[in-house]
Amino acid sequence: MGRERERKRGRSRRERRRRSTRTDWTGTLGLAALGVFAIGLIAGTILTTRRPTLKADRSPDLSGPVAMPQPQSDGNLTDSALNAAVNQLFLSLNPSLADNQYFPQFAQEKIGWILSQKKAVIFFIIFLKNTENTGLDAEDLMASGTVEGKSTIVIARPRFIGFLLEGGRTSAPFTLQERNDFALALVHEVVHLQNPNRGDPARLGDRMAEELRAWRETDLNFARQLRELNQPMNYRVIEADDALRACGDKLPCEPLRQMLLQTEIRK
Ligand SMILES: [Zn+2]
Secondary structure, three states: OOHHHHHHHHHHHHHHHHHOOOOOOOOOOHHHHHHHHHHHEEOOOOOOOOOOOOHHHHOOOOOOOOOOOOOOEEOOEEHHHHHHHHHHHHHHOOOOOHHHOOOOHHHHHHHHHHHHHHHOOOOEEEEEOOOOOOOOOOOOOEEEEEEOOEEEEEEEHHHHHHHHHHHOOOOOOOOHHHHHHHHHHHHHHHHHHOOOOOOOOOOHHHHHHHHHHHHHHHHHHHHHHHHHOOOOOOHHHHHHHHHHHHOOOOOOOHHHHHHHHHHHOOO
């Protein structure tokens, strides 16, 4: 690592400390947060869709010295529009809303848990400008981990842009599938965060075990119920559900493992 990078990394740490106390969970931390995820990140392979529509977003543009966040626009989605979108999406999933009564109890509890953590200011959603060095695969929408003792859910900015553009709505009201997929992703991350024995995210074996567990929990307790209600959702969730059914809902489940492995081995 060059001196320039080292210097900027130091600045990032200071930036992180300063910002880590902020309560605005939709705040754009951007690159300043990158150093964080090299530490406590539990790999969170989440919903991916057929194929990213924004190829440019998948090409790391930070191979040179890390730059501080610049105002960005992708498909007219500015940082503030993305912040608003996350905020609106999250608020729209509040279990107390009449719209969300079709969520099973399990999902309502997990989303409720996020709400309770947020009030205690130990929950963050952080935008990354780029997923390089974060343990996130380019197709990951979310990841989670414990950062400085605080439960953290990360939303990868490039992937989130693709999620919105593919979903068809980039601001409220969102489509039913966007809401469902966002809820599924959040619940999946809470399943990770509530597990005190997540293993070592640096080890593929540990990651796979934890991912299989989280996908199964989220499928049996949430995705399957949505599917029975004919609710629209990401095709990958349906594939996972099919795989688990083929395994009698039990782990180990080779079809599910194969499905998740492709993403995990890239990390
Ligand atoms: Zn995961």
